[in-house]
Amino acid sequence: MTSIDRRTLLRAGLAGGVLSALPAGPAFGGLRKSRPVLTHGVQTGDATADSALVWTRADRPGRMWVEVSRGPDLRGARRVRGPVLTPDTDLTGMVRLRGLPPGERLFYSVRVESLDRPGLLSEPVPGQLSTAPTRRRDVSFVWTGDVVGQGWGIDPAYGGLKIFDSMRARRPDFLLHSGDTVYADGPLSAQVTLPDGRIWRNLVTEEKSKVAETLREYRGQYAYNLLDDAYRAFAAEVPQINQWDDHEVVNNWYPGEILDDARYTEKRVDVLAARAQRAYQEWVPVPGMSAPIYRKVSYGPLLDVFVLDMRTFKDPNDGNVYADPQRGLLGREQREWLIRGLKGSRATWKVIANDLPIGIVVPDGPGAQEGVAQGDPGAPKGRELEFAQVLQSAHRAGVTGIVFLTADVHYTAAHHYDPARAAVQDFTPFWEFVSGPAHAGAFGPNALDGTFGLDTAFIHTPPAANTSPAEGFQHFGEVRIDGRTGDFRVDLRDREGVSLWSTTLKAPRRR
DSSP: OOOOOHHHHHHTTSSOOOSSOOOSSOSOGGGGGGSOOEEEEEEEEOOOSSEEEEEEEESSSEEEEEEEESSTTOTTOEEEEEEEEOGGGTTEEEEEEESOOTTOEEEEEEEEEESSSTTOBOOOEEEEEEOOOSSOOOEEEEEEOOBSOTTOOOOGGGTSSTHHHHHHHTOOSEEEEOSOSSOTTOOOOSEEEOTTSOEEEOOOOSGGGSOOOSHHHHHHHHHHHTTSHHHHHHHHHSOEEEOOOSTTTSTTOOTTOBOOOTTOSOOBHHHHHHHHHHHHHHHSSSOOTTSOSOEEEEOSTTEEEEEOOOSTTOOOOSOOOOOOTTOSSSHHHHHHHHHHHHHHOOSSEEEEEOSSOSSBBOBOSTTOBSSSBOSOOSSOOTTHHHHHHHHHHHHHTTOOOEEEEEOOSSSEEEEEEOGGGSSOOOSOOEEEEEOOOSBSOBOOOOOBOOTTOEEEEEEEOOSSTTBOGGGTOOEEEEEEEOTTTOOEEEEEEETTOOEEEEEEEOOOOOO
């Protein structure tokens, strides 16, 4: 990770600085075929008011360089020296740009310099990113989850990962990716016959032809998604806030699990999860291995995003009716971090990114539950105890503006929770919005749990389980926060970007 000297870049019209000089142009002009190549485009992540992660991958070892500027022509750009990309990280690499100006649209370009021929550079790959504001202004973002699941891969005849074009057209400040960024346990077949007889033809790679078990196979899941033009164009222009869920490893996994699945030669989920997490943190623009997956990303005075990790500390999937408040999905440390963060947040809106929904029942086979709810509308039990504590603590501290955003269940819905309808009354009413899948089989609706007084304001589900992306039941959500009023508008949109339902939440007054 590399810092930029602010004073130097201010002189050039951009808050940042020069770390090292990049050659003005590639040497060895007659050796174009020998240039390094950026194989999977560029991405940015976890953009703050003054920093952002920039990611790329090369076809050979080389030095990463980034130019960043206020203008698309990169005039007056400052050049930042990044890491050496090596096979140890699958030739991927990231640099954190620091000292960036807040609340601005910036333009960047990434190159890789040959180690064998210093001065020989790859063709530049351009991108854009938005930094978080420090003052009140409009904020917009999109969220979704579940990419290339249930055997539905990239088929250009059906638009590829078309939803990413639709999200890019909304010009959001960032994407909140609510998990299942890949389906490492979902192999692709070359062809799938649709119910009406049409043929879906998947692009298939070696790593996507079986369940992922090795580090190379987990890396190949992320490489596959970046083969799609729409996905790659979106990633180059929209910063991401990523969270991981189950399919980055294997369906419905929890620590300590031993698989009973003939497709796997490695049955120990802890081993698979370690490999999967390494691939995730190499190929996705997220903080490195030393940082926890759960984190807060602040986006000015109107928004704090609390990104949960509902996998690393998860207890086994059982009936989820225990009375032990020390068990759950978050673990004690993360639960206390979330409570402290909500109490300490001065932002108007506190978005909690929960990759497993609160009141939707998500079973894991007979007699076991994958999610928070278990279908009993009575007093909190099992994992509900954990969220009852979070909601109660926030309520008693006068915290307002909590909104949960999730995906996971492969349909879109708007749920309102109210103690007047609930088995537990010690919490402030809140909304949970669900949107997905981005590109996977569509399902639903699931059974609902009344413990926290859930009421469905809107739902959009397919006519049959595992409905293909060709039928259109793919979704993303969009949030627009008005910089003047602080109001929080939510649109639940389809694959084409058409709004299916919307509501506006009025900015709360802190109690």
